[in-house]
Structure formats: structure tokens, C-alpha cells
Amino acid sequence: YSVVDDPTSDSVHQLVEHFPLCMQHLYQNLCENLHLKHFARIQFNLFLKGIGLTVDEALAFWKKSFSNIDDAKFQKDYAYNIRHNYGAEGKRQDYKPLNCMSIITKQRPNTGQIHGCPFREFSPTNLRSKLVQMGVRNEEHIREILSLTDREHYQVACTKYFEITKGLLDDNDENMIETIEHPNEYLKASISLKKN
Ligand code: SF4
Structure with a gap:
């Protein structure tokens, strides 16, 4: 990645x-x-x-x-x-960066813990505030993301967030991406978009 x-x-x-x-x-x-x-x-x-x-x-x-x-x-x-x-201690297992499915389903956060996927873990109110904080101000966009998380389509919600925040609002835009599967893939897609 x-x-x-x-x-x-x-x-x-x-x-x-x-x-x-x-x-x-x-x-x-x-x-x-x-x-x-x-x-x-x-x-x-x-x-x-x-x-x-x-x-x-x-x-x-x-x-x-x-x-x-x-x-x-x-x-x-x-x-x-x-x-x-990094596999530099213990059994020297080379751990891979976590993909979305692991982050969403494994070791879900308890009260006071903040790891995991915000689209899965945040309440609708908190997710709304976070989206606004990150610059998603259009009410229709916010509702679209909240509706996806409500239907448990967390990675699709993340992909929609990517498209909205990157201004990819036309379905025919050649920069449209596949559903996000991995945080490092998100980062890579974002960097390549900036380079284009
Ligand atoms: Fe959730 Fe997106 Fe992070 Fe994947 S990349 S865990 S879908 S916020």
C-alpha cells in the first residue's frame, strides 16, 4: 500500500x-x-x-x-x-495493516475506547457532528451517509464520504472508486486523486 x-x-x-x-x-x-x-x-x-x-x-x-x-x-x-x-519482537509475526472488515467486526470498542470504524461505532448524532467538522455541510449528503450506516453499509458510507469530500459527485467521473476495503487503500486513492 x-x-x-x-x-x-x-x-x-x-x-x-x-x-x-x-x-x-x-x-x-x-x-x-x-x-x-x-x-x-x-x-x-x-x-x-x-x-x-x-x-x-x-x-x-x-x-x-x-x-x-x-x-x-x-x-x-x-x-x-x-x-x-512490525514483527520485531515475540513470535516475529509480520502483522498486516488492518482492513475495514477487521476494523469493523473485531475487537469492537467499549466505552472510553475510540478505535474501530466511526461509520459503525458513532451514534447518528456524533457521526453527523463529525461529518460537519470534516466539511460535509450539505444536508442531503449527510442524510445519505447516515442512511447507509443505518442500513449497516459502513464501507459504502465511507466510500460515499470519500466521493463527497473529494467532490466526485458525478457517477460518470473517471475518478470514482470501488467500495473502500482498506484504510490504506483510501489513503492511496486520495493521494492519487491529488496527483491527477
Ligand atoms: Fe471505516 Fe472507512 Fe476506516 Fe474502513 S477506511 S474502517 S470503512 S472509516
Whole structure:
């Protein structure tokens, strides 16, 4: 899925505009709270891996992001798991970036957890606010997305969100995309659109 040449810990901040809503949400929370809980970290860390960050760049990203945690605590409580996702610890399993189906169906968030897919997990009121915050202001567009999530078509809702926010409103537009299956695929589609 890598679409950026040699991405560094700093590249992440420049790519935010291309993130799908799930990763936008995690990123915003990370910036506000200087922390993410376990499953949110795994979801976001594997997304970074999918962008092409090396394990050292991923560690640098998390270290800078958890700016109120000292190095000893970071190494003790977080670095192992970050390396583990990269297959650099434990059984050395090379974990793949999570696809939408895994994010939507597995390890769904409990109260106080923010990982998962916003189209699946947010209440209609919260999703509406989030959409408005992200620039979806047209009431018809908002209703269309809410209706899709209500019918449990979460990935179709995400695809519709992509099309609306990218201004792809004509069904015959050559840039129209297939239904989103993977957050890194969303990022890739967004970057290629900008390049065109
Ligand atoms: Fe993320 Fe996939 Fe949900 Fe879109 S459908 S927000 S890419 S998990």
C-alpha cells in the first residue's frame, strides 16, 4: 500500500488530509490527548506500517506524539508493542495493516475506547457532528451517509464520504472508486486523486 517514498515520522502529519475517517479520528485524539489506548495504537500503528514507515520511524512518531511520557516509561510500556506489530519482537509475526472488515467486526470498542470504524461505532448524532467538522455541510449528503450506516453499509458510507469530500459527485467521473476495503487503500486513492 506504500504510496510515499521513504516516509518519515514527520510525513505522517503531512498526509492527514488523505486519511479515512477512522484514522482522522485516531490522529485527532492522539494530538489532543498525547496518548492512544492499546487497540487504537495497534490500529494506527499498522496503518503507519501500511504507509511504509519503518519500525524506527514508527517508534520516532509515537515517541514524539506521546510527548508527556519520559523515555524510560515509553521504552517500558509502549516500544515493545510497537516493535511487535512490525514483527520485531515475540513470535516475529509480520502483522498486516488492518482492513475495514477487521476494523469493523473485531475487537469492537467499549466505552472510553475510540478505535474501530466511526461509520459503525458513532451514534447518528456524533457521526453527523463529525461529518460537519470534516466539511460535509450539505444536508442531503449527510442524510445519505447516515442512511447507509443505518442500513449497516459502513464501507459504502465511507466510500460515499470519500466521493463527497473529494467532490466526485458525478457517477460518470473517471475518478470514482470501488467500495473502500482498506484504510490504506483510501489513503492511496486520495493521494492519487491529488496527483491527477
Ligand atoms: Fe476506516 Fe474502513 Fe471505516 Fe472507512 S470503512 S472509516 S477506511 S474502517
